[in-house]
Amino acid sequence: MPSTAQCRICGDQVNEFYDFGRQPLSDAFPAPDADHSSEFFFRLAVGLCQGCTMVQLMEEVPRDRMFHEEYPYVSSGSAFMREHFEGLAKRLLATEMTGDDPFVVELGCNDGVMLKAMAEAGVRHLGVEPSGGVADLAAAKGIRVRKSFFEESTAREIEAEDGRADVIYAANTLCHIPYMGSILAGVRALLKPTGVFVFEDPYLGDIVERTSFDQIYDEHFFFFTARSVREMAARNGLELVDVERLPVHGGEVRYTLAPAGERTPTAAVAQLLRHEEEQSLAEPAALEAFGRNVTRIRDDLTALLRRLKDEGKTVVGYGATAKSATVTNLCGITPDLVSFVCDTTPAKQGRVTPGTHIPVRTPEDFAADYPDYALLFAWNHAEEIMAKEQAFKDAGGQWILYVPDVRIVQ
Template sequence: MCAGPVREWVDLGRQPVSNAFLKPEEVDSETFFRLAVGICADCTMVQQLEPMPTDNMFRADYPYRSSTSAGLRSHFEEVARQLRDTELTGVDDLVVEIGSNDGIMLHTLSAAGVRHLGVDPSAGAAAAAVARGVRVRVDFFDERSATEILATDGPAKVIFSANTVSHVADIDTVFRGVDRLLTPDGIFVFEDRYVSDIVEYAYFDQIYDEHFYLFAVRSVDAMVARLGFELVDVERIPIHGGSVRYTVARPGSRERRPSVARMVEEEARYGIGEHETYLRFGRQIERIRTDLVALLTDLRDAGRRVVGYGATSKSATVTNYCGIGPDLVPFICDTTPEKQGRLSPGAHIPVRPYAAFSDPYPDYALLLAWNHAEEIMAKERQFVEQGGRWILYVPHVRIV
């Protein structure tokens, strides 16, 4: 990042590609890496020490689809409306989204007649977006692709990205592309999980291969300044257990809002830039592992049936770090067709269609998609009415 020394604070062990849900015949060729995380002593950026190659993570068959969540659909519809009403007001303004996935955000802008382009390396996700009427370039976003987009579409008034910028270890390449493509008065807006919330609520499973960086306002402020930009606004948003929306512009082109300094001060009070804060977090992660494995083992030994709910990327960290396999959780149910009939990464727990959850209901459900807990629990009232109980593991292990 800034070439400062990075001090390790946790090692979550041997981990797989978090979204590589396997066919049974693919088990022997699975890719693993060491998931260790540190903090830069100079810029305080929290980052992995051994990145997984990007091509291994974001393949043509990348299975994640943002639109499967009603909460995310609502969120990105609002993002699109806000950008349309405040920034994309010119008749020919262009918005480019980095990591457009299945077009959940750009679909709203496309329907409003806004000139747009999504950039995503997953052919499968891009096809889903095209089916929604979204223009997509199947590619990684960097200086090369930005130059080609500039030649064909012209400069972008807005470049947007959600839960993607933190994925790129060589983040300089993204900002060189932004520099090439953005208009002089344009903005680069990106959303990502907030490390302060991750620490406060022990969301340790937010650490997986794709999340190479865990952003704080202070570290992002230093990062964008080093790369020739200015952080002009920040806003806390509730998705994914707590995220921040960062607005970046060319230096001097926009007024810097008081929210930036205010959040930097808050982080300092809570020790978000200090190595010891993360060492304590690492010890809390160890306690969660001990407690969760003990609970699942006791339930199994008592003849209780536990299934997983939500074959999320996060679940790869939980199952592999904790050593949870089919002996403790026989299967995980999930609504994503691309994951069904496959095995979970590393732990090789079968992933079954959503209908399997109620055929019949289990005694307990391990909620791996906890960031959608409110939506899921409202949907699954009958499970509880018939005696089912939820197992949650962040910020601590408990049955609800």
């Protein structure tokens, strides 16, 4: 039976609309010989707040279980994403960082790909990154990094040491953090009155429209829309002043917040709000329909993999992404259906996938004996990956995709 919870933004009631069942930590890749009986699982379910309309997880996973010294995701692993962050840095330098001695703070700076461009421009900067391993990678590039979670107390310490920031930025970070009140109080304390808080995260509108359900996993607690972000900002003395749709990670929005009354919202804000109303994103019926589409894709993908197995075909996964944990565990995809997953991340290689324990191997293993089919978990990088793996196609290999529906492509 669907459950209810209290909204982490406004305190109103959150009504569950889909249950993904028992799920593991999406970035916890165990060793093959590990004691899997101790593997952490939780119930992954998502709901809609009937007050502020924020979509959020029904249960919170403790943050120190997800973000720690061995956190394996590296932002600069994709050439496309490197260009994305470098392009944003150039834009901020030209628009928001033009005063005397500008200062930028990035929440969840990962391995420092965006701040590296700031450092090379001679701009004062600070990355706040709780995952020690990737923070060390940033520091090795000459980035100034503070190893900690960002909250109000952190912000006040930074303000006392460095002064206020012209820009506070976060990419694929804010949606991870349930304690939003402390985060935004920290933003208010650290941001100059003329400054901006810019963050980009997966967009609920794209998730619903494309049925990209694998964007829902333990690390993504909130699923933002312009309407819910506007409500969240207003409760914390901030105002939504700009939005920009982004093609990265399967569809995101870059939101710009400023202290209330300091800037005039752009026309793009009103336009996206209208679009969301037309899409009925705040209506339970639209989200329940999304849930039915998830179930359809689950059934179609499982049926396809079983058919290919019965036909004696070989299937390998491509990209041991965090979001693939949702797919494999929801669909019950184990090594009998997908023999291994290839991934370029050294920290994941030689381990097994969370929950389903599919071996993770190198791209060299993929190329050594091409399978008949590759299940593309990293579908948000499809164009980049397919171009790189032309030899797989030339050998007769075919790709399996499941967003927005299950299909085979050459």
